[in-house]
Amino acid sequence: MTCVTERISFGLRRVLFIIAAGMILIPVFGIGAQTPEEEKRALEDELKKLEAQITQYEQDVTKTKKEKQTLQSRIQALKGEIQKLDLQISQGNLMIRDLGVQIKDTEKSVSTTEQQIGRYRERLAVIMRRLQGENQKSLIEILLGENELSDFFSNFVALERLNVQNQKLLASIKDLRGYLEEQKVSLADEKEDLEKVVSVQLLQKQRNVAAQKEQQTVLKQTEGKEQTYQQLLATSRQKAAEIRARIFELIGVPNAPTFGEAAELAKYVETVTNIRAAFLLAVLTQESNIGKNVGQCYLKNPDTGAGTIAYNGKTVSKVMHPSRDAPHFLRITKELGRDPFGTAVSCPIPTVGGYGGAMGPGQFIPSTWVLIESKLKAVTGGNVDPWSIKDSFMATGIFLRDLGGVTNEWSAAMKYFSGSSWSKYEEFYGNSVMALANRYQQDIEIISQ
Incomplete structure (x- = not known):
C-alpha cells in the first residue's frame, strides 16, 4: 500500500x-x-x-x-x-x-x-x-x-x-x-x-x-x-x-460567401462538431442557398403571428407561431439591436401548411435556436446571431450533431427538416441533401488539391 x-x-x-x-x-x-x-x-x-x-x-x-x-x-x-x-x-x-x-x-x-x-x-x-x-x-x-x-x-x-x-x-x-x-x-x-x-x-x-x-x-x-x-x-x-x-x-466570411469561403468555414465547423463539411454545406444550400435566401416575410403582429411579404407588402397569416416562437424572436432581435418587424424571416408554405418564421442561413425557428444558443456561445465565446453566416454555420453543425448526423446523415437531415417523424412524401429533402453532399464532397476534394 x-x-x-x-x-x-x-x-x-x-x-x-x-x-x-x-x-x-x-x-x-x-x-x-x-x-x-x-x-x-x-x-x-x-x-x-x-x-x-x-x-x-x-x-x-x-x-x-x-x-x-x-x-x-x-x-x-x-x-x-x-x-x-x-x-x-x-x-x-x-x-x-x-x-x-x-x-x-x-x-x-x-x-x-x-x-x-x-x-x-x-x-x-x-x-x-x-x-x-x-x-x-x-x-x-x-x-x-x-x-x-x-x-x-x-x-x-x-x-x-x-x-x-x-x-x-x-x-x-x-x-x-x-x-x-x-x-x-x-x-x-x-x-x-x-x-x-x-x-x-x-x-x-x-x-x-x-x-x-x-x-x-x-x-x-x-x-x-x-x-x-x-x-x-x-x-x-x-x-x-x-x-x-x-x-x-479570424475566418472572414461575407454575408453571401463564395463556395471556397463557405467550404473553408464548413471544414472548420467539422473540426468542432465532426459533421462532414460537404453534408453541412448541402443542408445550408437546401435551407437558404448558403445565405442567399434567408426569408421574404416580416412579422408584424406577434400576438397573432401575422406579417407581410417583403417585396409587395401583402398581409400573410402564420408568418410566425405566436406563442412558441414570437416571444423568443422578440428577445433575440432586441439583444442584437435588430428591428423585429423589419427583419426578414421565412414565409409560410401554403402547400405544406404550418408556420414560417425561420431565421438566417440555417433557417432556425426561434424556439429551436434557443435550444442550441448556449452550446453555440460556448464555441464562439460571445453573443451569437442567427443571421450571421459564421454563427449559422456553427449552429447548423451543432444541431446536426445533436440529431445524430455524425453517424446517420440522411436521418439527421430529415429530422432537421421535419422533426422526429416524417412521411415518405417528405423524404425528397433528405435525398436532395445527400445528392448535394456527394457533389460538394467532390468539389471540396478538388479545391483542396
Whole structure:
C-alpha cells in the first residue's frame, strides 16, 4: 500500500509540473506581428496539442474514477466484514457468558452431589456399625436381648437390605458426580475454544479496520488526484474554447460567401462538431442557398403571428407561431439591436401548411435556436446571431450533431427538416441533401488539391 501512496504522490507531482508547463505553453493571443492567416495556422496547431491533452486528461479522469470506485467497493466490503465480525464477536461473547453460567451451575451440582455422598456415607457407616454390632452378639445376648429369635433375624435382614440400597444409591450418586465432573471439563474446554475463536475474530477485525483506514487514505489521495485532473481538463477545455473562438473570428466570411469561403468555414465547423463539411454545406444550400435566401416575410403582429411579404407588402397569416416562437424572436432581435418587424424571416408554405418564421442561413425557428444558443456561445465565446453566416454555420453543425448526423446523415437531415417523424412524401429533402453532399464532397476534394 505504501507503493500505491508513493505512485500517487509521484503522479501528483507530475500533474503539478504539467500545470506549470501548461501555463507556459498556452500562447497569448496577438503577440508578434503575425498576419491573420499565420495566426490562424498557429492557433490551429496549438488547438491540436490542446485537444490531445484534453484526450489524455479525459483518460486520466476515467482511470482515476475507476480506481476510486474500486477503492470505494473495497472499503464498503471491509465495512461489511467488520460489521459481520462485530456480530460474531457479540454472539461469541454471549455464548461464553452462557457457558460460564453453565459451568457455575455444574460446579454447584457437583458440590451438592459431594454433600449427598457425604451424608450417605455417614448413614452407611451407622448401618455398618450396627451390622457389625449385631454380628458380634453371642447367642445368649441374642436370646436375652430379643423377645423372639425371629425379631433378631428380621432386624438383621432389614439392616442388610438397607445397606445394599444405600450402597446402590451411593454408587448412583458417584456416577452422577463423575458425569458432572466430565460435563464441567467439557464445558470448560468448549468455553476455552470459543474464547480462542473470539480472539481470532477480534484480531481479524483489527486487521480489517487497519486495512479500511489505509484504503480510505488512498481513496482521499485518489480523489485529490481526480480533482487535479478535472481542473486540468477544465482549464484545457477553456483554453481550447478560447482558441476556437479566436480562429472563428479570424475566418472572414461575407454575408453571401463564395463556395471556397463557405467550404473553408464548413471544414472548420467539422473540426468542432465532426459533421462532414460537404453534408453541412448541402443542408445550408437546401435551407437558404448558403445565405442567399434567408426569408421574404416580416412579422408584424406577434400576438397573432401575422406579417407581410417583403417585396409587395401583402398581409400573410402564420408568418410566425405566436406563442412558441414570437416571444423568443422578440428577445433575440432586441439583444442584437435588430428591428423585429423589419427583419426578414421565412414565409409560410401554403402547400405544406404550418408556420414560417425561420431565421438566417440555417433557417432556425426561434424556439429551436434557443435550444442550441448556449452550446453555440460556448464555441464562439460571445453573443451569437442567427443571421450571421459564421454563427449559422456553427449552429447548423451543432444541431446536426445533436440529431445524430455524425453517424446517420440522411436521418439527421430529415429530422432537421421535419422533426422526429416524417412521411415518405417528405423524404425528397433528405435525398436532395445527400445528392448535394456527394457533389460538394467532390468539389471540396478538388479545391483542396
